[in-house]
Amino acid sequence: MTTPASVYGPLLDALRGVRWPARRAVGAGPVGTHRSTQRGTAGEFTEYRLYRQGDDPRALDWKLLARSDRAFVRLSDDRALLNTWFVVDASASMAFPDEQNGAVSKWRMARHLAVGLAAVAHASSDPVGLLVAMGDGATRVPPRTRRGTVQELARVLDATACHGTAALAPLVAQLPTAARLVIVTDCLGDLDALLKVCAAQAVAGALIECVHVVAREELEPPAGVHLARDPEQVALERVLDSRGRGAYRDAFATFRRDVAQRWRAIGAGYTEVVTSVDAARAVRAVVMGISAPSAAEAR
Amino acid sequence: MLSFATPWVIGAAMAAAALVGVLHLLSVRRPTALLLPTTRFVPGGEARAVARQPRPNDLLLLALRVAALLCAGMALAGVRWTSTQHATVRLVVAEPRQQRDSARWMTSPMADRVDFVWQDHLVDDPGIALVAATRAAAARAQREAGIERFALTVVLPPSARSLQGWDAWRSSWPGPVDVQSSDTLRTPRETWAPPPVFVQSGGRPDDVVAAAFADAPPATVDDPAQQHVVRIDRGRDVDTVSPSPSVMTNVVVHWPQDGRPDGWEARTPPDTVGALVAMGQALVGPWMRTARVPEAWRADSRLVPVAWWSDGEVAAVERAVEDGCVRDVAIAVPDGSDLLRSASAAGVRRALTAPCGGPTVSTGRLTADRARLADTVLAPASAFRVEARAARGTEPWWLGPVLLGVAMLLLVAEWIVRRGEASA
Numbered sequence: 001m002t003t004p005a006s007v008y009g010p011l012l013d014a015l016r017g018v019r020w021p022a023r024r025a026v027g028a029g030p031v032g033t034h035r036s037t038q039r040g041t042a043g044e045f046t047e048y049r050l051y052r053q054g055d056d057p058r059a060l061d062w063k064l065l066a067r068s069d070r071a072f073v074r075l076s077d078d079r080a081l082l083n084t085w086f087v088v089d090a091s092a093s094m095a096f097p098d099e100q101n102g103a104v105s106k107w108r109m110a111r112h113l114a115v116g117l118a119a120v121a122h123a124s125s126d127p128v129g130l131l132v133a134m135g136d137g138a139t140r141v142p143p144r145t146r147r148g149t150v151q152e153l154a155r156v157l158d159a160t161a162c163h164g165t166a167a168l169a170p171l172v173a174q175l176p177t178a179a180r181l182v183i184v185t186d187c188l189g190d191l192d193a194l195l196k197v198c199a200a201q202a203v204a205g206a207l208i209e210c211v212h213v214v215a216r217e218e219l220e221p222p223a224g225v226h227l228a229r230d231p232e233q234v235a236l237e238r239v240l241d242s243r244g245r246g247a248y249r250d251a252f253a254t255f256r257r258d259v260a261q262r263w264r265a266i267g268a269g270y271t272e273v274v275t276s277v278d279a280a281r282a283v284r285a286v287v288m289g290i291s292a293p294s295a296a297e298a299r
Numbered sequence: 300m301l302s303f304a305t306p307w308v309i310g311a312a313m314a315a316a317a318l319v320g321v322l323h324l325l326s327v328r329r330p331t332a333l334l335l336p337t338t339r340f341v342p343g344g345e346a347r348a349v350a351r352q353p354r355p356n357d358l359l360l361l362a363l364r365v366a367a368l369l370c371a372g373m374a375l376a377g378v379r380w381t382s383t384q385h386a387t388v389r390l391v392v393a394e395p396r397q398q399r400d401s402a403r404w405m406t407s408p409m410a411d412r413v414d415f416v417w418q419d420h421l422v423d424d425p426g427i428a429l430v431a432a433t434r435a436a437a438a439r440a441q442r443e444a445g446i447e448r449f450a451l452t453v454v455l456p457p458s459a460r461s462l463q464g465w466d467a468w469r470s471s472w473p474g475p476v477d478v479q480s481s482d483t484l485r486t487p488r489e490t491w492a493p494p495p496v497f498v499q500s501g502g503r504p505d506d507v508v509a510a511a512f513a514d515a516p517p518a519t520v521d522d523p524a525q526q527h528v529v530r531i532d533r534g535r536d537v538d539t540v541s542p543s544p545s546v547m548t549n550v551v552v553h554w555p556q557d558g559r560p561d562g563w564e565a566r567t568p569p570d571t572v573g574a575l576v577a578m579g580q581a582l583v584g585p586w587m588r589t590a591r592v593p594e595a596w597r598a599d600s601r602l603v604p605v606a607w608w609s610d611g612e613v614a615a616v617e618r619a620v621e622d623g624c625v626r627d628v629a630i631a632v633p634d635g636s637d638l639l640r641s642a643s644a645a646g647v648r649r650a651l652t653a654p655c656g657g658p659t660v661s662t663g664r665l666t667a668d669r670a671r672l673a674d675t676v677l678a679p680a681s682a683f684r685v686e687a688r689a690a691r692g693t694e695p696w697w698l699g700p701v702l703l704g705v706a707m708l709l710l711v712a713e714w715i716v717r718r719g720e721a722s723a
Contacts, residue, residue: 221335236338238343
């Protein structure tokens with residue numbers, strides 16, 4: 001029997017020591033590792049400010065007063081925790097391709113990404129939570145920092161089967177804005193509504209990260225003449241032959257570029273991860289905010 | 300030349316092959332389904348249009364299927380491959396002694412091939428030639444499906460003992476018969492006058508045979524035309540006395556009273572038969588048979604039957620000797636019977652007293668219609684061919700299994716090509 005430790009063990013080992021700082025200052029909160037927008041006196045010294053009436057006299061730098069005969073207050077940055085929510089798309093399209101032939105499905109990569117990123121965030125004492133969106137509802141795990149949280153998230157993800165059409169926008173809209181929202185999806189669902197909701201969340205202060213999972217078989221469909229059918233839209237059938245393959249690649253590439261631009265335009269971080277990439281490398285790419293290396297680059 | 304024992308089977312196979320071809324060309328090949336979440340980016344296209352684009356493998360599959368159907372159809376239809384070199388065969392029926400002259404009949408503008416049928420005793424009745432020709436034509440037609448017609452040439456002596464068999468069997472040959480005369484045999488003797496008959500009855504004044512020939516002309520020495528004299532010996536212990544020291548008896552008839560000539564096997568017990576036949580005439584009477592021709596004599600071609608019982612047994616035979624011939628007669632005539640004096644007995648009397656070799660008739664009338672042969676249609680080979688047998692098997696015999704094997708190989712090849720397409 002496979003346990004989360006046996007499945008994700010190598011991934012977690014590869015990510016030991018990786019830190020995932022927030023891209024910008026987070027709001028005030030419990031002490032954590034992320035730079036906070038709140039300035040105080042308990043943290044690391046950053047600058048002096050002229051004393052103003054009403055400042056705490058205990059913040060005065062008496063030595064500087066003695067030297068310069070002028071009153072300055074010492075300021076320092078606070079660090080705060082950042083709740084991290086992982087919104088994972090478990091619609092039918094995420095089950096592509098079929099793992100029976102030894103291929104890596106998007107859902108498998110999404111699970112590894114979510115567990116890896118959760119482990120990295122949890123290692124920084126950030127509470128991590130999970131929201132899995134399926135065709136018939138969603139599974140919710142509130143953010144926690146206790147030991148075993150990552151394993152619990154892994155168990156929930158492993159017990160999930162992709163099916164139906166999942167609407168992510170309503171689920172994201174319910175999440176608090178004072179958090180980091182990591183959306184792991186293939187962007188083939190309610191993308192427009194999701195972008196709209198995420199834009200509103202970003203304006204309200206949420207840190208949005210989009211991890212766009214793309215299957216290698218979607219980039220390079222099998223050769224020959226096939227009748228392509230969308231698993232979420234059964235009525236949609238198109239003939240994919242040698243003549244249409246080039247146009248397909250161009251259209252899909254244009255879509256991916258457009259998706260990246262739109263996510264970045266709302267201030268979200270965007271990382272495209274292909275299923276052929278090693279999960280640990282992909283997690284590092286997300287953490288660093290760079291493009292995940294392709295399989296050729298990884299070699 | 301290709302022919303089929305059951306043409307409807309090959310017709311059905313061709314129809315099936317045509318149907319397969321039509322379905323193959325009209326079929327809408329649906330591409331293999333592929334679940335692809337990014338289908339929306341595939342340019343729109345009609346699946347049917349894509350399916351109708353022929354691919355090289357499509358034509359190969361069609362060719363393999365059609366070829367397999369046709370090969371199996373030909374095997375099941377009993378295909379016959381025959382050479383067309385000998386569509387017309389000329390049969391030449393002649394006596395074996397004519398072999399040295401066989402080159403005369405080798406060239407024939409009407410036939411591709413000449414086959415000889417050597418048959419004895421044509422001089423007895425030319426009808427034997429027709430029987431032999433019919434038998435030979437049937438055997439060849441059954442063996443060789445390529446033969447379409449038979450032309451028949453019968454080489455006959457100028458005269459024969461009887462033409463009754465020819466008249467009876469002529470209808471058995473469904474075509475013209477080219478009768479050619481051989482010039483090596485006796486001249487016909489159409490006219491025949493009763494010869495002098497000298498009956499030695501051992502002094503019995505009431506001998507029925509002597510009484511039957513009592514009106515025969517007497518033998519004379521002065522008439523050279525009467526060199527043919529018949530002597531009938533009625534007993535074994537009769538002294539052979541010539542009617543005259545100067546008269547030659549070239550025909551000696553041994554006609555014992557008990558109906559048992561020397562050398563014949565005795566019938567134990569004697570049986571009865573209803574009629575005696577000779578020269579085409581039947582003499583009905585209460586005949587008692589006491590002897591039969593020995594088995595060893597039956598194969599002797601020098602013995603010529605001259606009279607028969609109604610069941611086909613020989614009643615009298617003739618054998619040639621140095622200066623004439625001897626006739627053995629196994630006919631026991633009841634004492635006091637006047638059977639031999641009746642009009643019905645004329646055939647028996649004539650057969651027993653005819654010159655050596657028997658009376659003959661000219662075969663000239665059989666050759667009279669040679670001029671009309673070119674206008675007649677030759678005998679078709681189908682008249683001699685048994686259709687039921689022709690429906691079995693292929694010709695040659697190995698053609699059927701080979702065609703079936705080829706059909707199987709074609710089906711295997713079709714499966715391999717189709718499987719390769721599916722995996723691709």
